[in-house]
Amino acid sequence: ILNVEQSPQSLHVQEGDSTNFTCSFPSSNFYALHWYRWETAKSPEALFVMTLNGDEKKKGRISATLNTKEGYSYLYIKGSQPEDSATYLCAFGHGSGNTGKLIFGQGTTLQVKP
């Protein structure tokens, strides 16, 4: 059974703090690792898709790294803002090429206090 785990489950930080979350996934038959940002009542929004070991991606204050050999990815948020409050989901892309299903972790819920 393919399992994707995220930690921590939830996180409360002060505005301006930097934070990071972990996603662990099966290191065999790796295809891609996705990070999504999900605010309540909205569509999960794609942040990053990473496919190569050692990949690092950045979008503004958010960045992510990938280690496919040991099966983990980190998501970093620098200088958290209240608008960063959301649930961050990672998903392991599996199956027939890059159109296969996504296997999700349980998410990390971030609350940033002003």
Added chain:
Amino acid sequence: EPEVTQTPSHQVTQMGQEVILRCVPISNHLYFYWYRQILGQKVEFLVSFYNNEISEKSEIFDDQFSVERPDGSNFTLKIRSTKLEDSAMYFCATLILAGVSSYNEQFFGPGTRLTVL
């Protein structure tokens, strides 16, 4: 920016009733998916659909579930006889097959919250 839309946003139904959840994919997207999240659990894959047929389905997707693209635009998920345990948020996702140098992202709709009483 184009987006995936889903209707209704919330559906309440009695156990045993049929429900149809609707998704309007992004235009020119070719692959379609349904996922669901039961409260407090992980988002889980139900089914993928391409070229008017199911590509893959999970163990959850039994004979009570069906999908179709009746008019070439909407993509629907039907649950024939709902059970209490079908209560969940149901997400539609769509994907365009990008070039070989690109990886394809799945774009998600906002979800339909199904409550079975």
